[in-house]
Amino acid sequence: MKLSNAGEPDIRASSHPADRGAMSWWLGILLALLVAPASRASEPPESKEAQPAPASILPGSSKPEGTGVTVVKTGDLIPPRVVPACKPGSCPFAGQHVTVIVTDGSIAWAIPELKGEFEAATGATLTVVQVPFKEHFDNFYSDVLNGAGKYDAAIACAWWLGELVAGDYIVAYDKYYDDPRFPKWNIDEVLPGPRGLLSYGGKKYMVANDHDGQVMYYRRDLLEDPRHQAAFKQKFGYALAVPTTWEQFRDVAEYFNGRDLNGDGVPDNGLGIALKPGTHSMFNFMSLSAPFVIGPDNPRLYWFDPKTMKPLIDSPGHVRALEVLVDLVRFGPREMLTWDMGKSWDYFLAGRAALTFT
Template sequence: MNKKWFILTIVLLVFLFTAVAFSDQTLTNVSGESIAFTDEELGTIAISPEREFEGITINITVNEGGPKGGIAGPLYEWRDVWEKLTGAKLNIVEIPYAAHYQKAMTDLMTGTGQFDGFFIGSDWMGELIAGDYIIPIDDYMKDPRFPKWDPDSLPPSIKNLYTWGDKWYGALNDSDGQILYYRKDILTNPEHKAKFKEKYGYEYNVPPKTWDELYDISEFFNGWDWNGDGEADSGIVMHLKVGAQGMYHYASLSAPFCILPGEKVDKYHNVYWFDPEDMTPLINGEGYIKALEFQLKLAKTGPDAQVAWSLGEAWDYFLRGKAIFTFSWGDVGSLVQDEARSKIKGKLGCSILPGTMEVFDRSQNTFVKLDAPNVWGNTTGGSWHGVISSLSKNPEVVYHLLAFHATNKISFWNACRGWTGVDPGVSFHFLPPHGTASLEDYIANGFNPDDAKEYLQGYYDNFFAPNIAPYLRIPGGNEYWVALDRHLSEAYTGQVNAREALNRTARDWEDVTNRIGREDQIKSYQEAIGYTP
């Protein structure tokens, strides 16, 4: 009898231990939506009755956007939940996009230490690493006290933006890359296809395979009422406002005009920004000039006002059904599902960006013809993610916040909602056979199933493309981008032609390189792009 009771007691203890160890906690965000987590997913700090971080306040900077703004929004959405779990307080410091980098760097360079962490654009990374301004997070990532997230879920193209060398500095948040969005319902209309063929002499592909083909389609649809709303509509829409990330359009579009593919990175192959041997800017080369001239021509098939539009204005134009094409970040695909803002749910097509049938070969100083389109995937954009200031007195608290947002369940929730600014790109966002998400997961989060399949395939093809355009993340990276942005705007607004805009950019880039130190920049650039002298 004693033996029987002993066995029952052991079984009961095992059951109770298992129930405790793997019990669920249901967390409810500001929107009133609930997600169940296991204790293992949340980590031991969050499930402990002792609030280890009680009384600690951390200050985290983020692009200005408010409770429903990109990148800032999720911090507000989950702040109450995280504070209850940890006992800590989160002070969200919103800074306008154009001023964010400078304000963060001033805090770090002066040693003020006002901020504990920053949600950075990945192009800041070179500066932050060179100055020892942020700390690696590898040890925290292995610690069961913190929320559990999977670094192996990131594709190599995105992982490269969160790491430096063999160390992790950022926890998963955003996965930026620009893909082509198009009106699949309109482009597959047989009547439109027949009229196009009659005018241009060929049948277009859906999606277009080259930028020239896309231009023809955009020109064909521009200036007439193809959506039946009684107003003239557009072929394409872009966000080209200076100081509002407009320069990223050019970077994505120009890649196949300029980058000669090859088996490895050398002086002439797989490079975009600078000559890896001496840091001579490549931005005013013939391929780049041709790309900008093409973009200026393409812009004429869109609304005139887009030259002064930021992201939201251009996206809304597409969402209202006023343009056949846009090419932008993942926000668009999920915003299409919001019927309070979108008229095109269920009508979406997505693909990797088109290529070109010729590319400028600097070794021959001429354009060379190709047998197949020169297509490049990209990680264009910020891939905005949190890092920990080396001046913070509470790095563990900051990491806990970042890891919480990196968990599969928070990340997936964020990625399904376009207003968050968190874009899909990791294995648990993708559908089989590429990932572990299910179509039912997306339908439950408001997606049209056909849109979801188009959207996720487009991003998978982009992030896992055989060729990925090089990313600029060296000291001075933000300054190089700002100079490009300023001079592109001069071309977009008709102040100068494409050649002059890019010549001005090249001169400014030389000034930045000389100020920082050319030899140091050569070393940083070679390391960043994987060039071996």
């Protein structure tokens, strides 16, 4: 199984009116400035319907399975402040105002977290506008297209960059990169894949914020249990181990589906995946489908053929990947078709699934 890497929301750089230009250097990694003149989340998992599956007690054992589950809880860690507060009467940007639009979710948490520190250090006011993921681009693009200047900055997604640069809605920050007033960071420290998403046409437009690596997670306590290893080998004819192919992933999911995996007496599932339309289900399908679509005969084309603009979603690789996904869905709770990323994480961390990829 080869899981692909995908760049996700990154911060865009753009331009302000002159009276706000200096403040943009302090914002640096946090904010992106617009060309247009500036005007002024976790629920508990849903209840699941258990699907028919093997008994939760293995032959020869009187113990419920998966009793070693640990549930992670939020701690009290408070991030340190790195910029001192300005002295009254000498704040460099007193009376100024910055509005930033962000996705309503975990990607945006760093901005409200730094709001107090930013305001104390600059004397400016920071307003954070949070919108649903699927509405974020429409809100931001409408603002720059119409020159309304409602937003001064945005945390945005990597695939927006071409459209924003082509429309001349944002500017490169190359001339600020080495300026002593611009926060120091080394773009070369970003891994090559996501680093390529920060520039366009040889110019730097984006600042690193969040880069995703699509990863498979598994319950090590279950896969290393001798009882499960013996029963799995008897059923499938090979040793239970960390899956390295989608076929093995499917077998492990099938084996554990319907068993009590966290010792609460309720049947659990082989896997849990976020598949809610309009959120992160697209990324999960990309992870699954990439090795089916990209290969020696087609090393680059995933979405469409740029010569004909023909979509490739009905190509053999995408079709086969969708067939695999439909098969896998049988080994998870029906509710995961409506799950966002947070709910899939909660479900796995509660010990209710043997596998997930996210």
